[in-house]
Amino acid sequence: MPPALLRTLLVVSCLLLTACATPTVDRLAPAAPPLDAASDEAGLIMQMNRYEEDLANSAALVRDPALNRYLSELTCKLAGDYCPEIRVYLVRQPYFNAQMGPNGMLIIWTGLLLRVEDEAQLAFVIGHEVGHYVERHSLARWLKLKSTSNLALALQVLGGGGLIGAAASMGAYGTLYAFGRDQERAADDYGLMRLRELGYDDHRAGTLWAAVWEEEKVRDKELLSSIFATHPASEERRDRLTQAAATDGGTLGADAFRAAIDAQRDEWLGDEISRRHYAQTEVLLQRLGGLPFDAAQTHFYRGEMYRRRAHPGDFELAIAAYRDAIATGNGVPANWRGLGLALRQLGRNDEARSAFDEYLKRAPQAEDRALIEGWLR
Numbered sequence: 001m002p003p004a005l006l007r008t009l010l011v012v013s014c015l016l017l018t019a020c021a022t023p024t025v026d027r028l029a030p031a032a033p034p035l036d037a038a039s040d041e042a043g044l045i046m047q048m049n050r051y052e053e054d055l056a057n058s059a060a061l062v063r064d065p066a067l068n069r070y071l072s073e074l075t076c077k078l079a080g081d082y083c084p085e086i087r088v089y090l091v092r093q094p095y096f097n098a099q100m101g102p103n104g105m106l107i108i109w110t111g112l113l114l115r116v117e118d119e120a121q122l123a124f125v126i127g128h129e130v131g132h133y134v135e136r137h138s139l140a141r142w143l144k145l146k147s148t149s150n151l152a153l154a155l156q157v158l159g160g161g162g163l164i165g166a167a168a169s170m171g172a173y174g175t176l177y178a179f180g181r182d183q184e185r186a187a188d189d190y191g192l193m194r195l196r197e198l199g200y201d202d203h204r205a206g207t208l209w210a211a212v213w214e215e216e217k218v219r220d221k222e223l224l225s226s227i228f229a230t231h232p233a234s235e236e237r238r239d240r241l242t243q244a245a246a247t248d249g250g251t252l253g254a255d256a257f258r259a260a261i262d263a264q265r266d267e268w269l270g271d272e273i274s275r276r277h278y279a280q281t282e283v284l285l286q287r288l289g290g291l292p293f294d295a296a297q298t299h300f301y302r303g304e305m306y307r308r309r310a311h312p313g314d315f316e317l318a319i320a321a322y323r324d325a326i327a328t329g330n331g332v333p334a335n336w337r338g339l340g341l342a343l344r345q346l347g348r349n350d351e352a353r354s355a356f357d358e359y360l361k362r363a364p365q366a367e368d369r370a371l372i373e374g375w376l377r
Contacts, residue, residue: 001167004101005045007373021306023144025135025136025137025139026094026136026343027134027141028076028133028135028366029136029225030080030081030082030161037260039296040271041102041136041139044102044138044139045103045124045290046101048101048102050244050314051101051102051104051105052087052089052103052105052338055089055091055107055360056089057104057299058091059088060091060092060093061090062090062091062092062110062213062264063065063090063168064090064146064263064264065092066263067260067261067263067264068090069087069095070256070260070290071090071108071260072088072128074119074122074123075088075106075126075130076305077199078123078126078127078194080194082104082130082134083317085104086104086105086106086130086133087104087106088103088106088108089105089107089108090108090109090110090113091107091108091109091110092109092110092267092268092271093109093110093111093275094109094110094111094114094268094275095109095111095112095275096109096111096112096113096115096212096270096271097109097112098112098125098126098128098129098137099129100130100132100133101133101138102133102136102138102139104133106126106129106130106133108120108126110264110268111268113124113261113264113268114261114269114272114286115208115211115266116208116257116267117204117207117208117213117249117251117254117257117291118204118253118254118257119200119252119253119254119256120195120202120250120251120252120253121202121204121205121207121208121259122174123191123194123195123198123253124191124192124195124200124204124205124208125191125208126191126192127134127191127192127195127355128187128188128190129187130190130191130194130275131186131188131189131190132179132183132187134190135186135187135190136182137179137183137186137187141183141221142181143338144303150280152163154307159228166198171258171277182236185240187207188237188240188241188244191205191207191251192241192244192246194244195247195250196246197249198251199250199251200247200250200251200252200253201247201249201251202244202245202246202247202248202250202253203242203245203247203250204247204252205241205244205245206239206241206243208240209237209241209242210238210242213234213235213237213238214283215280215283215284216280218280218282218283219277219280220277220279221278222315227289234328239293250370254292256330258292258293263298265293265294266297269298269301270296270301272284272301273301273304273305273308276308278305278308278309281305282305283306285298289302289377295328296324296325296326296328296329296330296335297325297330299322299324299328300320300321300322300324300325300330300332300334300335300338302318302321302324303317303319303321303322303325303335303338303339303342304318304338305318306321306342307338307341307342308343313345315342315345316343316346319336319339319342320345322335322336322338322339322342323339331362333359333362333363333366334359335357336355336356336359336362337355337356337363337366337372338357338371339351339352339358339366340353340355340359343344343355344375352375353376356375356376357376359372360372360373
């Protein structure tokens with residue numbers, strides 16, 4: 001992790017430890033009149049608008065027109081009267097997170113979409129973020145920071161250092177606006193309310209949190225990064241959402257969701273492996289393997305995860321996973337490349353040679369062809 005980003009995260013952590021009651025603010029009215037330019041809220045929104053300008057030009061944005069249209073339309077449906085005020089940005093970051101700015105900027109991270117199973121679960125998360133916006137939780141958080149001696153540091157994180165606008169800074173920026181438990185519960189309640197009003201199955205919220213809690217339980221606590229940037233996973237939250245479910249059935253929207261993310265999912269799985277948080281990834285892939293997505297795709301990335309982790313016994317697990325992918329009839333050349341690499345690590349050279357031959361046959365223009373041919377010789 002770059003030292004500058006690490007310093008920023010430590011500064012933010014200090015800010016969040018400041019003991020101070022969160023001020024109470026009124027709920028936002030749809031199409032509210034313009035703000036007084038001298039108000040605290042106007043200043044905060046001005047900062048957010050500057051960040052949004054940088055974000056709109058960021059290389060981290062996913063520029064898939066069909067997927068962005070799907071997310072915007074779903075958000076508009078959940079936002080209701082607030083729809084004209086909200087703009088959606090999909091950011092390529094392999095973590096479970098979404099952020100709602102007080103200026104109507106909704107940021108969704110690709111790691112969230114990888115973990116969501118259907119539209120009902122995604123609708124809950126978006127409804128939760130709309131709840132933060134409607135209840136003006138960011139303003140309340142900002143007023144709390146202004147009432148402390150850490151205001152100068154807060155402004156530094158918000159406005160300078162070359163971090164804002166860079167994809168790597170988004171976790172720090174989001175953590176600056178990490179909400180208290182009461183605010184998170186209020187946003188959860190809002191999200192559940194919108195699920196019921198729109199006919200979605202509100203049991204899916206608890207199911208989602210149960211799944212991501214299983215990942216959080218195996219996280220290496222020595223690693224600074226978690227998949228839950230500003231949305232802490234806990235048993236209490238899982239249980240509360242499960243117990244709050246009130247609908248008897250409802251819409252899942254699984255087919256529409258799967259169709260929307262299908263073109264991007266392979267890239268997101270690759271990003272997940274590259275996080276190198278292998279214990280969490282193993283739990284995630286086990287869960288995804290039971291869903292009606294591309295089974296060969298999931299098997300392949302299980303193989304990649306085990307091969308890169310390289311714990312005792314992992315190369316055998318990787319070989320089995322690659323062979324599972326091949327057995328589905330999937331002809332992606334990378335299956336044979338990964339298989340050859342894992343076999344080579346175990347000294348099973350004849351089998352590795354056969355796998356590499358098949359890889360080069362299926363990918364004659366492979367960028368690593370010269371390297372593979374050197375091994376074969």
